[in-house]
Amino acid sequence: MTKRKRRSSAPGSALSELGLDDRQQRVVVWSVVAVGVLAIALVLTLTVNAIGGAPPQPARAAGGVVGEGLPASFQYWPGLKELAPIGDRKADAAPLTAREVFGARTLTAGKVTLRRLTARLDQSCAGAVWGADLTDALAEAGCSQAVRGLYATADGVYVAQYTLFNLQDAEAAETLARSLGSLYRGAWVQPLESARARFGAYSEANAYVLGHYLGVTWIGRADGAEPGERDDFIMLDLAVREAEKALFRRVVKVAGVPSEPAPPPGPADTAQPSEEPPTEPGATPAASAPQPSATAASPPTLPAP
Numbered sequence: 035m036t037k038r039k040r041r042s043s044a045p046g047s048a049l050s051e052l053g054l055d056d057r058q059q060r061v062v063v064w065s066v067v068a069v070g071v072l073a074i075a076l077v078l079t080l081t082v083n084a085i086g087g088a089p090p091q092p093a094r095a096a097g098g099v100v101g102e103g104l105p106a107s108f109q110y111w112p113g114l115k116e117l118a119p120i121g122d123r124k125a126d127a128a129p130l131t132a133r134e135v136f137g138a139r140t141l142t143a144g145k146v147t148l149r150r151l152t153a154r155l156d157q158s159c160a161g162a163v164w165g166a167d168l169t170d171a172l173a174e175a176g177c178s179q180a181v182r183g184l185y186a187t188a189d190g191v192y193v194a195q196y197t198l199f200n201l202q203d204a205e206a207a208e209t210l211a212r213s214l215g216s217l218y219r220g221a222w223v224q225p226l227e228s229a230r231a232r233f234g235a236y237s238e239a240n241a242y243v244l245g246h247y248l249g250v251t252w253i254g255r256a257d258g259a260e261p262g263e264r265d266d267f268i269m270l271d272l273a274v275r276e277a278e279k280a281l282f283r284r285v286v287k288v289a290g291v292p293s294e295p296a297p298p299p300g301p302a303d304t305a306q307p308s309e310e311p312p313t314e315p316g317a318t319p320a321a322s323a324p325q326p327s328a329t330a331a332s333p334p335t336l337p338a339p
Contacts, residue, residue: 103225105239105252106260108218110211113204113243117281119289120245121204126284129179130200131155135280136183143273146266148185148194151228155181159199165221168214175210175248176202182223185274186231190256192265193231194274197223197250207248211241214250223250234258238267244281251275 113121120126136153156162159172162180172180179200186193201207218239225233237254253270261267 103233103237104220104222105218105237105254108215108239108241110214110241111243112208112211113245117245117285118204119285120247120281123176123178123200123202123246125288126246128284130181130198130280132181132183135181135198135277136196138276141185141273141276143276144266144269146192146269146273147187148192148270148273149188151184151186151230152226153181153183154226155179161224162197163221163223165217168217168221171210171213171217172199175199175206182226183274183277184226184228184231186228186256190231192270193233193254193256194270195223195225195233195252196274196277197252198244198277199248199250201246201248203246204243207243207246210248211243214241223252225252231256236260238271240271242275242278244278245285247281249275249278 132153132155136150139150141148141150154162157179159177159180160169162182163169163172177199180197181200182195182197184193184195199207199210201210222239233252233254234256235258237252237258239250239252242249242251251271251274253267253274255261255265
């Protein structure tokens with residue numbers, strides 16, 4: 035009885051049966067080994083990523099969508115002694131209104147004139163910003179209100195937003211202003227939405243301690259370009275800060291006398307009959323309140339950053 039020869043299971047035998055010589059067999063074997071090593075490395079990489087999570091994505095620069103919009107630069111300025119009478123919310127307990135801060139249709143400084151596009155009052159400060167760290171900082175500062183106003187020039191070249199936070203006291207405002215010096219890189223104010231203006235890739239911001247309030251200006255070109263020689267961002271910032279006149283009127287109400295002589299009224303304070311002033315959510319239309327007998331001064335200007 036003849037025994038059958040056992041077929042060899044070695045790879046070389048199988049490759050020999052395919053008609054490959056020794057050199058071709060070595061090439062095939064090393065190719066298979068290399069593919070196996072790459073497959074193992076790929077599996078390990080996917081496993082590590084699944085455990086550690088994907089790397090954080092940088093914040094986008096364009097404004098107008100929740101979670102978007104970061105200024106390229108930020109500076110803050112300490113409080114002014116003229117606003118000491120409203121350095122604590124206990125002495126200035128009346129809540130802010132959008133009409134009070136952004137009632138004027140236009141704001142002007144030098145050759146820059148801004149026209150109001152929209153305004154909004156948030157009783158929850160968390161609704162006016164994005165970023166958990168900034169939300170927490172506002173809560174620690176005792177923020178009770180955030181009122182925002184969005185403006186643009188008539189030609190649509192420049193856009194500016196002013197945000198006023200109602201905080202516990204001047205110390206809380208100073209602390210929040212300093213914190214924004216680092217927080218602005220990953221958290222910021224929500225831009226108000228408007229079809230006529232939005233922030234682009236480049237913008238600048240400043241924060242001003244104003245008694246127990248913190249005012250934040252956010253300015254830029256609507257096309258997102260960096261400012262050139264003809265772009266006067268200093269005047270643009272000063273123009274949107276005309277909204278701070280509301281706080282100087284509060285100083286008059288608390289202290290009883292203006293801090294310094296007021297300038298003559300200009301077009302920035304003249305409300306136009308063709309456009310209604312901003313209203314509060316759920317409020318009913320009301321007649322304009324009479325102006326106080328004493329006129330508040332414009333806020334002192336600060337040196338350029």
